[in-house]
Amino acid sequence: MYPNQPAQPYPNPYGSQAPPPVRRRWWQHPAVIIVALVLLPPAGIALAWLSPWSQTKKVVATVLSGVWFLLAFLSDPPAEEKDDAKAKAAASASASPTPTPTSTPTTATPSPSPELVMPDVVGKAFSEAEAAVEALVDGELRAGSAYADVSLPANHATWIVCFQGPAAGARLVPASADPNVDLVAPGTKCPATTGTALRPKPKPKPTESPKPKPQPQRTTPAPEPTRDEPDNVYYKNCTAVRAAGADPIHRGDPGYGRHLDRDGDGVGCE
Template sequence: MTYPAPHPYPQAPVKRWWQHPALIISLLVVIPPAGIALAWLSPWSQVKKVVATVLAGLWFLTPFLGDPPKKTAADAKPQPVATQPVAAAATPPAGASTAPAAPTQSAEPLMPAVVGKPFEQAEKAVEDLIDKELAALSAYNDVPLPAAHADWTVCFQSPEAGVKLVPADANTSVHLVAPGTGCPAAKDTDLHPKPAPKPTPTPTAAPRPPSDDDGSDTSAGSSTGGGGGSVSYKNCTAVRAAGAAPIRRGDPGYGRHLDRDGDGVACE
């Protein structure tokens, strides 16, 4: 019995249509899961199957691993909020008063404490409460207030801190001193007071000299002693009354108060 001679070359296995390389590669790009499945059913080598599986898997997962899609301009616009219908006001029961409630009166502002603060801070604190401006004055009569006085210090304020203010009619003021200058003890004082004028001495009248016509006692004031008696006269009237006028220096009763011109002869 004879056998046919073997074929010199082995026959290649027959490929199915789903094993064609072009179809498998196309499915790996378009539909990666299907392409991977066909790649493992194909007669490819183990290395090719692994490489094809990894690349197709990365291609398939890339859209899911990227940044989320940005919102379009239409999506960024705020959507209108649905409003719920407002329920109608409840009807008051019969007999109830329908008069409107009296509005509550707002609390009146109080004058803040601004003594010791710069004028700039005091001005802001006060003018935020009232409609008018805060008046600024100098604390010293002899120190003029310059136009730029924002850094001057407040020494006195009107009204005092804590007083209620009427925003429409409140009149507020402060007295200021320059930086580095101390506050006076009271308003309307001078920083450099003028010295008080010295009092003018009142002239005094000169002493009146004794007159011959003096209306004093005309009797001679004399005292006589035995042997060495002395005589004295108060004025010329007494000398004339005694009959001794004129009286010369050395005569009894002569005195300097009787000789007005000092020529030695008195009561001439």
Template sequence: MYPPPHSHPYAPAPPPLRRWWQHPALIITLLVIFPPAGIALAWTSLWKKSQKIVATVLSGLWFLLSLLLQDPPEEDTKADRPTATASPSPTPTPTPTPSETEEVPVMPSLVGGAYASAEPIVTANLGRAYAAYKDVDLPAEYGTWLVCFQRPDAGAPVTSAVPVVYLTEPGVPCPASPNTVLHKPTPKPTPPPAPKPRPTTQPPTVAPEPEPTQEAVEEDVYYANCAAVRAANAAPIREGDPGYSRRLDRDGDGVGCEN
């Protein structure tokens, strides 16, 4: 056979024809969308070997990365979950107040009655009884004496203060206020003036006045209030001291002008 005309015996061979599946655009698209198919077509393409290796490595890494980033399928655990049953909320029990559980005792009205009827509540609350007149002492038995004043007043809680009552003997009217003097002291008679001595050559001898006795001093001592007691440097004044009176002892404990 003879070579065709116009052909050179040393001319290069023509490049192989490229099929439609060897198109670069198709291969690159499959390398991104579906790497296994894209890699297979890349090795059948007319690319250089180095290009095929690079395409295979990049597409393989992209395929593995897409598999790792996929979220695991959610398991249906609703069937396994126990159904929560709403439990009824407990009804709060009202706490009783002290006024509902127990009654606070109050002070009854004792004025006008005999001390025998008032003695139980007075002694039960550590109270005390005094004579309404400061110059009158209570006898050993004074259950028939009448109550003139009380502390605290009627209706007040007994626990707020220690009960105190002031008594007077039956037949004796109550004073206007506690610690009033019943028997006013009788004024002492004024002694007549001594006769004038006759003039003599010698000066008359004047007899010294007798010193007042302790009883007279105690009777003459009188303090209008605690300020007078403190001014006389006699505070605190106790029962039996000169000038002591129930008017100066407000709490009735036998010691006046304590503060």
């Protein structure tokens, strides 16, 4: 072969026709590779790199399959697997029973109901007091006039409460409570005590009784001396009577006097 002679190309064994297409193996089919990448990522990645795919497709398939494999591996196991694990743990625990302490049954103590108390309604309108009280009791709120000489009208919703019973803060029993209030008309001052008259009647002036006339004083006349009693006989005391030998001296005897008869039995100087 001469040095300046151009090289001749190799002759085409197929002549002027195109070469026949290359037949792919079954594991080189794209569908098989994609299924393997999803279900079994390591095998799918290996098949992808053995396939006639381009370099870019192989890298993308490897990354996506790797991410899918990591997510499936790191995620929580299915609920069925958890239940199976719990069942196995329970079975192992029942295989070696341990004595369980007996628990003493405790009686649940019911929480006490809130205590109902009488609200403070003094100074409020009857309609407001009625709504506050009747929400706590089964009966109705009784109303009366705070003044004895003022009648309570049928419509007294705007009348003001002056007195209430029971007092504010008193315990209420809804079934048996009997609350009541005493009212005055709007703009009327409350009395000091219930039952007071708003317009008291003037008291009648006492009539002067005539002064009694002075009665003339009556003087008791001195007892007249007894006829048989001599006027010249007089005893100053019992000593004088005894000295005269006239003791005891009787009524009617000469010289008898009441000053000698202290017990008044008619016998003196006994």
